[in-house]
Amino acid sequence: MARTLPYADMDKILSISKRRGFVFQSSEIYGGLGSTWDYGPLGVELKRHVKEAWWRSVVLDRDDMVGLDAAILMHPQVWVASGHVENFTDPLVECRSCNRRFRLDHLAEAAGIEMDPANPAKSLEALACPDCGGELGDPRQFNLMFKTFMGPVEETASEVHLRPETAQGIFVNFANVVNSTRKKLPFGIAQIGKAFRNEITPGNFTFRTREFEQMEIEYFVKPGTDEEWLQRWVQSRLDWYVEYGIRRENLRLRQHGSDELAHYAKDCYDIEYRFPWGWAELEGIASRTDYDLRQHAEHSGQDLTYFDEETKSRYFPYVVEPSGGLDRGVLAFWLDSYDEEPDGEAVRVVCRLHRKLAPVTVAVLPLSRNAKLVPAAQDVHARLRRHFTTQYDDAQGIGRRYRRQDEIGTPYCVTVDFDSLEDHQVTIRDRDTMHQSRIPIDELVFVLQDKVEHGW
Ligand code: GAP
Secondary structure, eight states: OOOSSSSOOHHHHHHHHHHHTSEEETTGGGTOOTTOEEEOHHHHHHHHHHHHHHHIIIIITOSSEEEOOOOSBOOHHHHHHTTHHHHOEEEEEEBTTTOOEEEHHHHHHHTTOOOOTTOGGGGGGGOOOTTTOOOBOOOEEEEOOEEEESSSOOSGGGEEEEOSOSHHHHHTTHHHHHHHHOOOSSEEEEEEEEEEOOOSSOBTTTTBOSEEEEEEEEEEEOTTSHHHHHHHHHHHHHHHHHHTTOOGGGEEEEEOOGGGOOTTOSEEEEEEEEETTEEEEEEEEEEEETHHHHHHHHHHOOOOOEEETTTTEEEOOEEEEEEEEHHHHHHHHHHHHEEEEEETTEEEEEEOOOTTTSSOSEEEEESSOOTTHHHHHHHHHHHHHTTSOEEEOOSSOHHHHHHHHHHHTOSEEEEEOHHHHHHOEEEEEETTTOOEEEEEGGGHHHHHHHHHHHOO
């Protein structure tokens, strides 16, 4: 279905978000907590469906992948070995007048200045505080990891970090997974989970926050085949976003320059989305070589090599890492689905979310609150809710209810009317075409399952 708008206006999404229950400000009754967000009743379903679509695509539909759910808290040595204690930093500058803090690289980028990472202070000469125009202080490296204490005593020895990426949980379990699954190279481990970063300048709604979820894969390959696998994963991950509804023209690939590669990466491509404020990263696909396994082997004293039965040799596999942000994915799918079309004198707002991602898959609507219609509609709802994410709505006129479902992206509405009581059929209405068809109630589950799987 061709969409009218090239992309959504952030304010419109924010308005739907709060009004309809997608995302709320965290701790709102206390004035909120900077850049932390809570997913409401609809947001949590949208997010769950994005996770399910990802898990199906990268784990369940493949023979070469398995899943993992590692703990957020890990041994402190993990972050020393991974290089995060030393290198997971951003250049921070503080305004000498208003004391606001900024990421120097963000300020330089906004001003169109090329920052020299070896000499960040040099870019300061051309910069001033974007808020008050004041002079900026000397830059310093700020570590983004959150710290907390394990156990009752708050001392250095009990310090642990909240993980800044889920990836390390996969690396430290590499040998466990190989030994328990007998997986042979190439194979990958996938994980969805929370990550925490004490970002200097969070913002743009759920795009950059201090607590977020990642969907990460560590894909282990024979050294020498890593370049080929990097290209395969870049294509496969790009295709996934398009398959689930993001228009190709709103996505682009960007290869990292050598000066912006993370400390562990040899090569990296970002999949970027055209957010309302400009192109920005949705997912990074990095070539991490054998950096992490080598580091953990060295620091833990454990053998993390792989025994290759073909060549009868032991080596550290190389790693290709597709790492996506779940919250950013949710935001991009949602923004890209937003559409408006003329509806007589009015405007129909419709979120054309992919049918497998929409928070509500099927809405059941009795034509009215008539005493005979309500039990019939509730019976239909009871049949459907075991198979789909459903919503029952009988408040206000049917036209308004259709519009409400359009706005939240519900692909199918099932209407129970007076004829249903006689002919045991209901009407299915399609969100995008607004086409309606009569279906026997006994065939409803099957017909809807077919539609969800294959579309109209
Ligand atoms: N393990 C590799 C890694 O963590 P990254 O590029 O730092 O790589 C991966 O993060 C993804 O996590 C990003 O592409 C982005 O979608 C998401 N992400 C990173 N920082 C984020 C933040 N502060 N808020 C929301 N999502 C974030």
